[in-house]
Amino acid sequence: MRDPYTVLGVTKGDSADDIKKAYRRLAKQHHPDLKPGHPGNEERFKEISAAYALLSDPVKRARYDRGEVDASGNERHAGFGGRSAHGARSRAHAPGGGAGAADEGAGAWGDDWFSDLFGGRKRPGAGAGASGGAKARGTDIAYSVTVPFLEAANGTKRRISLSNGKSIDVAIPPGTENEQKLRLKGQGLNGLGGAPAGDAIVEVHVEPHPHFTRQDGDIHVEVPITLNEAVLGATIRVPTVSGPVAVKVPPGSNTGSTLRLRGKGVVSQKTKAAGDQYVKLKVVLPDPPDAELVQFMEKWSKTRSYDVRRKAGLE
Template sequence: MSQREWIEKDFYKELGVSSSASQDEIKKAYRKLARDLHPDANPGDTKAEERFKSVSEAHAVLSDPAKRKEYDETRKLFAGGGAYGRGGGFTPGAGGGFSQDFNIGDIFGQANAGDGGLGDLLGGLFNRGGTRTAGSRPRRGADVETETTLGFREAAQGVTVPLRMTSPSPCTTCHGSGAKPGTSPRVCPICNGNGVISRNQGAFGFSEPCDECRGTGSIIDDPCVDCHGSGIQNRTRTITVRIPPGVSDGQKIRLAGQGEAGLRGAPSGDLFVTVHVSQDKVFGRNGDDLTLVLPVSYSELVLGTTVSVPTLEGRVGVKVPPGTADGRILRVRGRGVPKRGPGGGAGDLLVTVKVAVPQKLDDNASEALRRYADAEKTSGFDPRAGWAGA
């Protein structure tokens, strides 16, 4: 694909969002489209597969703030005075104009591809097409995002999960070179491996992708029969991902080199797995601390007791001191979520005691409670002493 085609491609339109859309809007639009167009949901539908590729390509650029900024600035540049004209040629800007020795090769960085020319910008932004020089960096594949949902205790303790994905991957036959096993690509004799050629038309110079090698800088005489020379295949694979202990809801796990394959053997992009954590019936979480509510009786708070409570690694006894107030938090050290980073260890278990009030008592219990109430008044205890000005 030529640089002009990349520049004129509207990634916002691909995702159905405006150019001012927020990152959340872009993410939501991509998730919906990816779910509807995924090859697993549309077996044999080549149109859906192509659309899925386009949507993924658009999301790879727009979801990255730095890439999105470069993309917007590039489109703005070429939509103004220095843009490709509708007729297909390059139209000099009417406002500023260009000198007669202006050469578009300077914009695309043909002479100085490593010095920050637009050719480098486009190559880094789109990871394909455009200028290629002997000193330019390989164009890595696009990053890929996916999601997984874990149980609360799985997230707290860590777990290994399999992820089934369908995405562009290095061809297993040619190992990404694009050439038939036993052969190798050769340097294009027309552009000498640059991927572009220069033409002069009147006072202007033009740089355009080499027709012989289609801008890649190399020619494959005997293409791989499985990938047809691209070095990439769409395949379904299962990746085993180790989720570390203590991962939190919404956190992203990066797997280097597990994203979309680079073109003709270039490095693959990365895979980012967003982890969603479901709620637990017993535990809650506050940073590295686990929390739970412990039901107790009134007599247990007054007289004190020891109660067995669950943890991530079994049950432990928690001592409730005599005279404990309802709602007090008891701390069990080192029984929380494993801490990440240097130092290790784990957070604490925070146990909140909560009085459970019986809905119905038998006659004996009711009579005993009345006797206690009388004795309580006789002792002078007043639960509302000093309360609300009393």
């Protein structure tokens, strides 16, 4: 057998953790159940397992480094013809006994090492006496789509091309949030040994809107109103995610006054109830200034001025 350090691609100065990482990496590449039909994988895996069995045992590794045993774990003492003092040839207890069948490995190492190779699954056939190929759920595949704000709020569809070349329409449900992930069952990679396929995970990116902002299920928007609408009151058209609606502005409304439109937000996917829309008013003066308005305010302010900053605690 070759030098076990060479087989695993490590050096004598490497730690036990380095050796374990090297073994697991190589085992995933060459295990015959993970890579069926690859010529030479079985023998290569046996060699890797035997090397790891020797180097993962601190006592055996130390004896090998001192030259007391060879790469197969056999005694080097003279007078015993390559046999141990007990008259029996030593074996490296790799999964399956070093040169033995790799599928006996769980008996020597337990299922944990094999579980790592299969993403947390037990060794194929463990506990059931099966000798068939590996069974492992297929890998999930990630996709990404971008949708406008209003389409995410109201629901839409997007077509994506899967890794197998097939195209499908993905339903973007109403109220979808930015970076929300949608799971499409069975649309990932095929599983091993008849196990279920993985899923397609579609991450939705929602474009910002020039006027609307979202907070949970509620929509917020700032709407400008004229001076006369603010002073006298009016009915104005206000945009919502589902289309414009008529809204009454109460007389005497100020910049910052907020109107609540019940049920005009987005639908919660948990409760299926729509949030509200909050309309923040902003009083805007004529531009350019109106001469008559200026004259009126000059006359009005002489007898009816009022202190807004003192009332707000700014003076």
